[in-house]
Amino acid sequence: MTYSTLDVRPRADRLVVAMNRPEVRNAIDDRMVAELHQLCGELEREPKILILTGTRLDGRGIFASGADIGQLKERSRDDALRGINSAIFNRIAALPMPVIAALDGWALGGGAELALAADFRIATRHLKFGQPETGLGIIAAAGGLWRLKEIVGPTVAKEILLAGRILDAGEALDLHLVSEVVEDPDGLIDAADALADRIAEQDPLAVRLSKQxxxxxxxxxxxxxxxxxxxxxxxxxxxxxxxxxxxxxxxx
Known part of the structure:
Protein backbone atom coordinates (compact mmCIF):
# COMPACT_ATOMS: atom_id res chain seq x y z
CA MET A 1 0.00 0.00 0.00
CA THR A 2 1.19 3.52 -0.75
CA TYR A 3 0.96 6.49 1.61
CA SER A 4 1.76 10.16 1.09
CA THR A 5 1.10 11.60 4.58
CA LEU A 6 2.39 8.60 6.56
CA ASP A 7 5.81 6.99 6.62
CA VAL A 8 5.01 3.30 7.21
CA ARG A 9 7.81 0.97 8.28
CA PRO A 10 6.60 -2.65 8.57
CA ARG A 11 8.28 -5.22 10.79
CA ALA A 12 7.39 -8.82 11.56
CA ASP A 13 5.23 -8.10 14.61
CA ARG A 14 4.64 -4.34 14.43
CA LEU A 15 4.24 -1.29 12.24
CA VAL A 16 6.18 1.89 12.99
CA VAL A 17 4.23 4.76 11.44
CA ALA A 18 5.33 8.40 11.37
CA MET A 19 2.95 11.16 10.41
CA ASN A 20 4.79 12.98 7.67
CA ARG A 21 3.50 16.48 6.94
CA PRO A 22 6.30 18.43 8.63
CA GLU A 23 5.70 21.56 6.52
CA VAL A 24 2.37 22.04 8.39
CA ARG A 25 3.53 20.51 11.68
CA ASN A 26 1.75 17.23 10.90
CA ALA A 27 -1.68 18.87 10.83
CA ILE A 28 -4.27 16.13 10.37
CA ASP A 29 -6.08 16.74 7.08
CA ASP A 30 -8.61 14.71 5.11
CA ARG A 31 -5.88 12.88 3.23
CA MET A 32 -4.17 11.78 6.45
CA VAL A 33 -7.52 10.66 7.87
CA ALA A 34 -8.11 8.57 4.74
CA GLU A 35 -4.64 7.04 5.00
CA LEU A 36 -5.12 6.28 8.70
CA HIS A 37 -8.32 4.43 7.77
CA GLN A 38 -6.33 2.53 5.14
CA LEU A 39 -3.71 1.69 7.78
CA CYS A 40 -6.38 0.49 10.21
CA GLY A 41 -7.84 -1.77 7.54
CA GLU A 42 -4.41 -3.33 7.10
CA LEU A 43 -3.99 -3.86 10.86
CA GLU A 44 -7.51 -5.26 11.24
CA ARG A 45 -6.78 -7.84 8.55
CA GLU A 46 -3.31 -8.67 9.89
CA PRO A 47 -3.11 -7.62 13.57
CA LYS A 48 0.20 -6.13 14.65
CA ILE A 49 1.37 -3.72 17.33
CA LEU A 50 1.26 -0.13 16.08
CA ILE A 51 3.86 2.47 17.06
CA LEU A 52 2.60 5.89 15.97
CA THR A 53 4.91 8.87 16.01
CA GLY A 54 5.63 12.20 14.32
CA THR A 55 8.49 13.78 12.42
CA ARG A 56 11.09 16.49 12.93
CA LEU A 57 11.24 19.97 11.46
CA ASP A 58 14.46 21.98 11.74
CA GLY A 59 15.71 19.53 14.36
CA ARG A 60 12.62 19.81 16.56
CA GLY A 61 10.10 17.04 17.05
CA ILE A 62 6.43 17.34 16.21
CA PHE A 63 3.83 14.68 16.94
CA ALA A 64 0.83 16.53 15.49
CA SER A 65 -0.23 20.14 15.86
CA GLY A 66 -3.92 19.28 15.52
CA ALA A 67 -6.49 19.17 12.77
CA ASP A 68 -5.73 21.15 9.64
CA ILE A 69 -7.24 24.55 10.52
CA GLY A 70 -7.63 25.52 6.86
CA GLN A 71 -9.92 22.54 6.31
CA LEU A 72 -11.51 22.77 9.75
CA LYS A 73 -12.57 26.37 9.13
CA GLU A 74 -14.60 25.27 6.11
CA ARG A 75 -16.34 22.32 7.75
CA SER A 76 -20.06 22.57 8.31
CA ARG A 77 -22.60 21.21 10.76
CA ASP A 78 -23.01 18.12 8.59
CA ASP A 79 -19.25 17.54 8.62
CA ALA A 80 -19.27 17.71 12.41
CA LEU A 81 -22.10 15.19 12.59
CA ARG A 82 -20.06 12.83 10.42
CA GLY A 83 -17.41 12.72 13.16
CA ILE A 84 -14.50 12.78 10.72
CA ASN A 85 -11.72 12.73 13.31
CA SER A 86 -13.57 10.97 16.11
CA ALA A 87 -14.36 8.05 13.78
CA ILE A 88 -10.74 7.42 12.87
CA PHE A 89 -9.49 7.91 16.43
CA ASN A 90 -12.09 5.45 17.72
CA ARG A 91 -11.04 2.97 15.03
CA ILE A 92 -7.41 3.32 16.11
CA ALA A 93 -8.39 2.80 19.74
CA ALA A 94 -10.25 -0.38 18.78
CA LEU A 95 -7.40 -1.96 16.80
CA PRO A 96 -6.87 -5.62 17.74
CA MET A 97 -3.34 -5.20 19.08
CA PRO A 98 -1.98 -2.43 21.32
CA VAL A 99 -1.16 1.03 20.00
CA ILE A 100 1.84 2.98 21.32
CA ALA A 101 2.03 6.74 20.72
CA ALA A 102 5.62 8.01 20.74
CA LEU A 103 5.33 11.74 21.42
CA ASP A 104 7.96 14.39 20.72
CA GLY A 105 7.20 18.09 20.76
CA TRP A 106 3.71 19.42 20.15
CA ALA A 107 0.69 17.15 20.59
CA LEU A 108 -2.19 19.61 20.38
CA GLY A 109 -5.90 19.47 19.59
CA GLY A 110 -6.54 16.56 17.26
CA GLY A 111 -2.94 15.47 17.77
CA ALA A 112 -3.56 15.21 21.51
CA GLU A 113 -6.80 13.32 20.87
CA LEU A 114 -4.97 10.93 18.57
CA ALA A 115 -2.44 10.28 21.34
CA LEU A 116 -5.28 9.72 23.81
CA ALA A 117 -6.67 6.99 21.54
CA ALA A 118 -3.48 4.97 21.99
CA ASP A 119 -3.11 2.31 24.68
CA PHE A 120 0.29 3.64 25.75
CA ARG A 121 2.04 6.99 25.44
CA ILE A 122 5.80 7.53 25.69
CA ALA A 123 7.22 11.05 25.42
CA THR A 124 10.42 13.01 25.15
CA ARG A 125 11.18 15.83 27.56
CA HIS A 126 10.09 18.23 24.80
CA LEU A 127 6.44 17.20 24.95
CA LYS A 128 3.81 19.95 24.96
CA PHE A 129 0.30 18.50 25.29
CA GLY A 130 -2.90 20.50 25.11
CA GLN A 131 -6.44 20.97 23.79
CA PRO A 132 -6.74 24.56 22.49
CA GLU A 133 -10.09 24.02 20.76
CA THR A 134 -12.17 26.43 22.84
CA GLY A 135 -9.81 29.24 21.83
CA LEU A 136 -10.82 28.50 18.23
CA GLY A 137 -14.53 28.50 18.95
CA ILE A 138 -15.00 24.72 18.92
CA ILE A 139 -14.81 21.80 21.38
CA ALA A 140 -12.48 18.81 21.69
CA ALA A 141 -15.02 16.57 19.99
CA ALA A 142 -12.72 13.74 18.86
CA GLY A 143 -12.20 12.14 22.27
CA GLY A 144 -10.61 14.87 24.37
CA LEU A 145 -13.75 15.65 26.36
CA TRP A 146 -14.03 12.13 27.73
CA ARG A 147 -10.74 10.28 27.28
CA LEU A 148 -8.72 13.04 28.96
CA LYS A 149 -10.95 13.04 32.04
CA GLU A 150 -10.57 9.28 32.41
CA ILE A 151 -6.78 9.55 32.40
CA VAL A 152 -5.89 12.74 34.30
CA GLY A 153 -9.08 13.30 36.31
CA PRO A 154 -11.75 15.99 35.98
CA THR A 155 -9.92 18.90 37.62
CA VAL A 156 -6.84 18.86 35.40
CA ALA A 157 -8.93 17.91 32.37
CA LYS A 158 -11.05 21.03 32.85
CA GLU A 159 -7.93 23.19 33.10
CA ILE A 160 -6.72 21.77 29.79
CA LEU A 161 -10.10 21.84 28.04
CA LEU A 162 -11.56 25.07 29.42
CA ALA A 163 -8.55 27.21 30.33
CA GLY A 164 -5.95 26.22 27.74
CA ARG A 165 -3.44 24.61 30.08
CA ILE A 166 -0.49 23.01 28.27
CA LEU A 167 1.21 20.08 29.98
CA ASP A 168 4.93 19.53 29.75
CA ALA A 169 6.55 16.10 29.91
CA GLY A 170 7.08 16.08 33.67
CA GLU A 171 3.47 17.02 34.36
CA ALA A 172 2.24 14.42 31.87
CA LEU A 173 4.31 11.75 33.63
CA ASP A 174 3.08 12.77 37.09
CA LEU A 175 -0.52 12.59 35.85
CA HIS A 176 0.04 9.17 34.20
CA LEU A 177 -0.83 10.64 30.82
CA VAL A 178 2.47 9.16 29.64
CA SER A 179 4.17 6.10 31.11
CA GLU A 180 7.75 7.11 30.35
CA VAL A 181 9.78 10.21 29.49
CA VAL A 182 12.86 9.77 27.33
CA GLU A 183 15.61 12.35 27.77
CA ASP A 184 17.20 11.91 24.34
CA PRO A 185 14.69 12.29 21.47
CA ASP A 186 16.85 9.92 19.40
CA GLY A 187 15.90 7.19 21.89
CA LEU A 188 12.14 7.67 21.59
CA ILE A 189 11.48 4.90 19.07
CA ASP A 190 13.89 2.62 20.93
CA ALA A 191 11.80 3.12 24.07
CA ALA A 192 8.61 2.42 22.13
CA ASP A 193 10.23 -0.68 20.63
CA ALA A 194 11.23 -1.89 24.10
CA LEU A 195 7.60 -1.67 25.21
CA ALA A 196 6.47 -3.36 22.00
CA ASP A 197 9.01 -6.13 22.65
CA ARG A 198 7.46 -6.80 26.06
CA ILE A 199 4.00 -6.95 24.49
CA ALA A 200 5.26 -9.24 21.73
CA GLU A 201 6.55 -11.71 24.33
CA GLN A 202 2.96 -12.35 25.46
CA ASP A 203 0.48 -14.65 23.75
CA PRO A 204 -1.05 -12.58 20.92
CA LEU A 205 -4.52 -14.07 21.41
CA ALA A 206 -4.49 -13.35 25.14
CA VAL A 207 -3.33 -9.78 24.47
CA ARG A 208 -6.04 -9.21 21.86
CA LEU A 209 -8.81 -10.59 24.08
CA SER A 210 -7.58 -8.69 27.14
CA LYS A 211 -7.63 -5.45 25.14
CA GLN A 212 -11.16 -6.13 23.91
Missing part, protein backbone atom coordinates in the same frame (compact mmCIF):
# COMPACT_ATOMS: atom_id res chain seq x y z
CA UNK A 213 -12.44 -6.82 27.42
CA UNK A 214 -10.62 -3.95 29.13
CA UNK A 215 -13.23 -1.29 28.37
CA UNK A 216 -16.27 -3.49 28.77
CA UNK A 217 -18.88 -2.13 31.20
CA UNK A 218 -18.86 -3.57 34.71
CA UNK A 219 -22.19 -5.28 34.04
CA UNK A 220 -20.48 -7.50 31.44
CA UNK A 221 -18.14 -8.99 34.04
CA UNK A 222 -17.52 -11.71 35.15
CA UNK A 223 -19.59 -13.51 32.53
CA UNK A 224 -17.61 -12.14 29.59
CA UNK A 225 -14.35 -12.99 31.38
CA UNK A 226 -15.43 -16.60 31.91
CA UNK A 227 -16.46 -17.03 28.28
CA UNK A 228 -13.22 -15.50 27.03
CA UNK A 229 -11.14 -17.58 29.44
CA UNK A 230 -12.85 -20.68 28.05
CA UNK A 231 -11.49 -19.73 24.61
CA UNK A 232 -8.00 -19.24 26.04
CA UNK A 233 -8.11 -22.55 27.92
CA UNK A 234 -8.58 -24.42 24.64
CA UNK A 235 -5.78 -22.66 22.75
CA UNK A 236 -2.54 -24.40 21.83
CA UNK A 237 -0.55 -21.43 23.17
CA UNK A 238 -2.04 -21.81 26.63
CA UNK A 239 -0.92 -25.44 26.85
CA UNK A 240 2.51 -24.77 25.31
CA UNK A 241 3.26 -21.73 27.47
CA UNK A 242 2.14 -23.39 30.69
CA UNK A 243 4.12 -26.53 29.91
CA UNK A 244 7.20 -24.39 29.22
CA UNK A 245 6.68 -22.66 32.58
CA UNK A 246 6.45 -26.02 34.38
CA UNK A 247 9.53 -27.32 32.59
CA UNK A 248 11.55 -24.25 33.61
CA UNK A 249 10.40 -24.59 37.23
CA UNK A 250 11.16 -28.30 37.36
CA UNK A 251 14.63 -27.80 35.89
CA UNK A 252 15.73 -25.30 38.53
Missing amino acids: LFDMPASAHPAIDNITQAICFESEQKHARMQAFLDRRNNK
